Amino acid sequence: xxxxxxxxxxxLLSGTVLLAWTATALFSYFDARHEIGEMxxxxxxxxxxxxxxxxxxxxxxxxxxxxxxxYKQERKIAFQVWDRSDALLLRSASAPETRLSERxxxxxxxxxxxxxWRIFSRRDESGRYVVxxxxxxxxxxxxxxxxxxxxxxxxxxxxPVLALLIWFAVGAGLAPLGRLAAEVxxxxxxxxxxxxxxxxxxxxxxxxxxxxxxxxxLRALLEQERRFTADAAHELRTPLAAVKTQAQVALGAxxxxxxxxxxAHVVTGxxxxxxxxxxxxxxxxxxxxxxxxxxxxxxxxxxxxxCVAAQAPxxxxxxxxxxxxxxxxxxxxxxxxxxxVLLRNLVDxxxxxxxxxxxxxxxxxxEDGTVVLRVTDNGPGIPEAERSRVFERFYRVLGSGEEGSxxxxxxxxxxxxxxxxxxxxxxxxxxxxxxxxVAFPAVQA
Numbered sequence: 001x002x003x004x005x006x007x008x009x010x011x012l013l014s015g016t017v018l019l020a021w022t023a024t025a026l027f028s029y030f031d032a033r034h035e036i037g038e039m040x041x042x043x044x045x046x047x048x049x050x051x052x053x054x055x056x057x058x059x060x061x062x063x064x065x066x067x068x069x070x071y072k073q074e075r076k077i078a079f080q081v082w083d084r085s086d087a088l089l090l091r092s093a094s095a096p097e098t099r100l101s102e103r104x105x106x107x108x109x110x111x112x113x114x115x116x117w118r119i120f121s122r123r124d125e126s127g128r129y130v131v132x133x134x135x136x137x138x139x140x141x142x143x144x145x146x147x148x149x150x151x152x153x154x155x156x157x158x159x160p161v162l163a164l165l166i167w168f169a170v171g172a173g174l175a176p177l178g179r180l181a182a183e184v185x186x187x188x189x190x191x192x193x194x195x196x197x198x199x200x201x202x203x204x205x206x207x208x209x210x211x212x213x214x215x216x217x218l219r220a221l222l223e224q225e226r227r228f229t230a231d232a233a234h235e236l237r238t239p240l241a242a243v244k245t246q247a248q249v250a251l252g253a254x255x256x257x258x259x260x261x262x263x264a265h266v267v268t269g270x271x272x273x274x275x276x277x278x279x280x281x282x283x284x285x286x287x288x289x290x291x292x293x294x295x296x297x298x299x300x301x302x303x304x305x306x307c308v309a310a311q312a313p314x315x316x317x318x319x320x321x322x323x324x325x326x327x328x329x330x331x332x333x334x335x336x337x338x339x340x341v342l343l344r345n346l347v348d349x350x351x352x353x354x355x356x357x358x359x360x361x362x363x364x365x366x367e368d369g370t371v372v373l374r375v376t377d378n379g380p381g382i383p384e385a386e387r388s389r390v391f392e393r394f395y396r397v398l399g400s401g402e403e404g405s406x407x408x409x410x411x412x413x414x415x416x417x418x419x420x421x422x423x424x425x426x427x428x429x430x431x432x433x434x435x436x437x438v439a440f441p442a443v444q445a
Contacts, residue, residue: 005174005177006167006170006171006174009166009170010163010166010167010170013166013170014159014162014163014166017159017162018159021152021159022152025152028147029144029145029147030144032143032144032147033140033141033144036140036143036144037118037140040118040135040139040140041107041118041120044107044118044119044120044133044134044135045120045122047079047120047133048079048120048121048122048131048132048133049122051079051081051131051133052122052123052124052125052129052131077092077094077133077134077135077136077139078091078092078094078095078096078100078117078133078134078135079091079092079095079131079132079133079134080092080095080099080100080131080132081129081130081131081132082099082129082130082132083128083129083130084128084129086099089129095134096112096113099132100112100117100119100121100132100134101119101121101132101134103119103121104121104122104123104130105121105122105123106120106121106122107119107120108120108121110134112134115136115137115138116136116137116138117134117135117136117137118134118135118136118137118140119132119133119134120132120133120134176199176200176201176204177204180195180200180204180208183195184211192215192216192218192219192222193215194212194215194216195208195211195212195215197209197212240269240273242265242269243266243269243270243273246262246263246265246266246269247262247266249262249265250262250263250266292334292335292338292418292419294335295333295334295335296333296334296335296336297331297332297333297443298331298332298333298334298335298336298339299329299330299331300326300329300330300331300332300339300343300364300371300373300440301324301326301328301329301330301364302329303336303339303340303343304324304326304330304343304362304364304373305324306340307340307343307344307347307362308322308323308324308347308362310344311344311347311348311351314348314351315351315360318351318354318356319356319357320351320354320356320357320358320359320360321358321359321360322347322350322351322360322361322362323359323360323361323362324361324362324363325361325362325363325364326363326364326365327363327364327365327366328364328365328366330364330365330371330373331371331442331443332371332419332440332441332442332443333419333441333443334419334440335418335419338415338418338419339415339419341411341415342411342412342415342416342438343362343373345408345409345411345412346373346375346412346436346438347360347362347375348408349408349409350375350376350377350379350434353377353379353380353434354377354378354379354433355378355379358377358378358379359377359378360375360376360377361374361375361376362374362375363376366442367439369441369442370439370440370441370442371439371440371441371442372437372438372439372440373437373438373439373440374435374436374437374438375435375436376428376429376433376434376435376436377428377433377434378428378429378432378433379433379434380433381427381428381432381433381434382425382434387425390409390425391409391410391412391413391423392410412438416438419440419441420440420441421438421439421440421441422438422439423436423437423438423439424436424437424439425437
């Protein structure tokens with residue numbers, strides 16, 4: 001189960017405090033050890049000086065004298081007094097009978113009976129005696145550990161208290177998220193109004209902005225769906241009503257010729273309704289897309305050749321010639337399936353609106369770093385005033401004499417947009433017919 005944000009912040013903040021506190025204790029341990037070492041080194045030197053100052057009064061040519069141990073900690077401290085002949089004159093109970101250090105002056109480290117010692121040696125003012133004062137490193141370590149331990153002990157109480165304070169503080173800090181979640185949870189499914197940002201903390205505003213952007217896209221999508229559903233219902237009503245009427249005529253026909261004519265109208269109406277449904281489904285598929293799912297190199301020349309071959313029977317039935325002129329392969333990045341739909345709609349429109357004996361030319365060329373696909377016919381064309389509207393859904397140019405769904409060019413425009421292509425409409429050769437150009441970004445072969 002994914003941990004809550006509150007618990008995650010508690011763990012992270014508590015862990016950070018624990019880590020920082022532990023690092024402070026470690027630093028204090030090493031720093032205290034260094035400072036204690038310097039202080040105790042100075043104390044060793046001072047002790048040696050005091051012993052040296054008392055030598056003339058305390059030692060009267062006796063050797064092997066031992067000062068008895070009176071306190072527990074004295075086993076960690078020792079001193080010795082040696083004369084010029086390396087005879088041990090005086091030592092503490094914790095000191096061995098051998099020299100603590102071979103040096104006569106200065107500091108040294110030694111291991112005695114498996115214990116590490118810090119030794120300071122010096123001569124007295126007369127130079128007759130060598131005083132050596134030693135201290136076990138264990139004492140220094142204990143003092144440094146005591147300093148660090150006193151820093152860590154409060155953590156046992158402070159960390160739980162701090163964790164509790166962090167828990168409530170994080171809860172108070174995350175309260176705006178809770179209010180935002182409650183506000184979204186109370187909303188009706190159809191309420192896509194923007195959320196209020198003025199009382200939202202700065203850190204939450206990116207999330208709120210993303211939610212408002214999503215709401216805006218959903219509003220636009222739902223509005224588009226409503227318009228699409230209403231337009232589709234309106235457009236389907238006409239061909240279905242015509243099919244029903246012709247079917248009723250066929251049922252009431254008294255002779256075979258009338259019945260056959262009515263059934264032929266039924267087939268035509270069914271084909272028209274099927275074509276309309278196919279176009280509607282294509283638009284429904286394209287509308288949600290904001291970019292191509294898969295953009296791969298595609299040859300417009302090959303796709304155009306397939307499209308011209310597929311449209312040849314319909315063009316021959318209407319006595320319309322369809323030709324292909326391609327300067328190169330017309331390589332672009334796109335979706336071959338969608339590009340085939342675009343070509344089919346363009347050529348189908350040209351065949352549909354061209355008069356008997358007309359000519360259609362499909363050409364592919366390169367211009368200024370783009371691959372330009374052109375479909376030119378010598379049909380009635382589109383008046384210049386209406387060219388900006390022909391890409392609207394269900395819009396048909398009046399007086400063309402052809403039936404259609406008014407969706408073909410809408411599909412062409414949507415596919416072109418997904419391929420980042422631009423569309424231009426112009427009159428055909430001699431000012432007659434229509435020349436439709438689609439410019440795609442070119443790719444290198």
